[in-house]
Amino acid sequence: MTARIQVTPNPKRGDVIEIRIAIQHPMETGFRLDDGGRAIPKNVVNKLVCRYNNVEIFRAEMGSGIAANPFLDFFTVAEASGELVFDWVDDQGQTGSERVALTVTG
Amino acid sequence: MTVPLRRAVLIAALAWHCAGAAAQQPTRPQPLKSGLEFTGPEVRELQQDDFANPGMLWITRGENLWQEAAGREGKSCAACHGDAKTTMKGVAVRYPRIDAGSARLINLEGRIQQCRERRQQAEPLKYESPELLALSAYVAQQSRGMPMSATIDWQNRHNFEAGRAMYNRRMGQMNLSCAQCHQDNWGKKLGPETISQGHSVAYPIYRLEWQTMGSLHRRFRSCLSGVRAELLPQGSPEFLDLELYLAWRAGGLPVETPGVRR
Secondary structure, three states: OOEEEEEOOOOEOOOEEEEEEEEOOOOEOOOOEOOOOOEOOOEOEEEEEEEEOOEEEEEEEOOOOOOOOOEEEEEEEOOOOEEEEEEEEEOOOOEEEEEEEEOOEO | OOHHHHHHHHHHHHHHHHHHHHHHOOOOOOOOOOHHHHOOHHHHHHHHOOOOOOHHHHHHHHHHHHHOOEOOOOEOHHHHHOOHHHHOOOOHHHOOEEOOOOOOEEOHHHHHHHHHHHOOOOOOOOOOOHHHHHHHHHHHHOOEOOEOOOOOOOOOHHHHHHHHHHHHOOEOOOOEOHHHHHOOOOOOEEOOEEOOOOOOOOOOEEEOOOOEEEOHHHHHHHHHHHOOOOOOOOOOHHHHHHHHHHHHHOOOOEEOOOEEEO
């Protein structure tokens, strides 16, 4: 699963930073039928967790209402340099992970 | 007849002849407008934001695939072509073009498939597969902002004429040609949608309707299905001819890959 992460560049300690993540995923709703009329089983990224230096700062539980290739955008306060780690799992049990380093000055 | 009069008659005859010839010349819409100008502001914003643009996920995938060794030769694209950011710049604007080996028309997807089979000795990539979409999007993106510049010469003229004929041929149960919407009636409404000029500059494209990336040939099939005509397979010679005609028709418009449309 390809994913892209973007964080506000060059934050200072105490700054509010924006974190954006996009994940390539079909987010199959479970309501659609294939060409043969059989139901396509639901398969969405149902859980996504973001940890900042091993502290969970964001969690999303998603369902059929989220469009394909989900794009999430949230804010946090830059406290220390370190790493943001994203982990997610879909209904078929496939997991994905992506990390980005964060350098905080001041 | 006096000399000046004879000259005037001659000029008139020449003008008449030229006017007749001009009517048969292929025409581009005037002025040329990218499909982006026919979409709403939200879609435009989505395409122009290099992070939010969902097509960028395929670009990232393509960038990774470019570096990945594949096949019996154990070579990656980068092993021969180096850094795509420099070597692939301006490549997409010249496609489709005549393949020197087979003397047949080939598009960017076809070239990638060919490279993979012959040079990497790897499993062929299926048309419309996520990998081929990612690679063709990544290569095409290197030409972003450069003007489409397909040239028509003696080698590809018959392909061009075949594409142009297909563009103007009525087809399907609706008995509509491409030109009737995209040449004669662009800018008008078809239901809630504004009819675009139908340019091929942003492919592969992320369509919100598809919820995924798709090739130009997939888009052709959507239109054929819309007029209830026979669906040709992706990569078929007819589609390649049409792609060449469209590349000529969009001549001068900047490449937008990865595009976003409704």
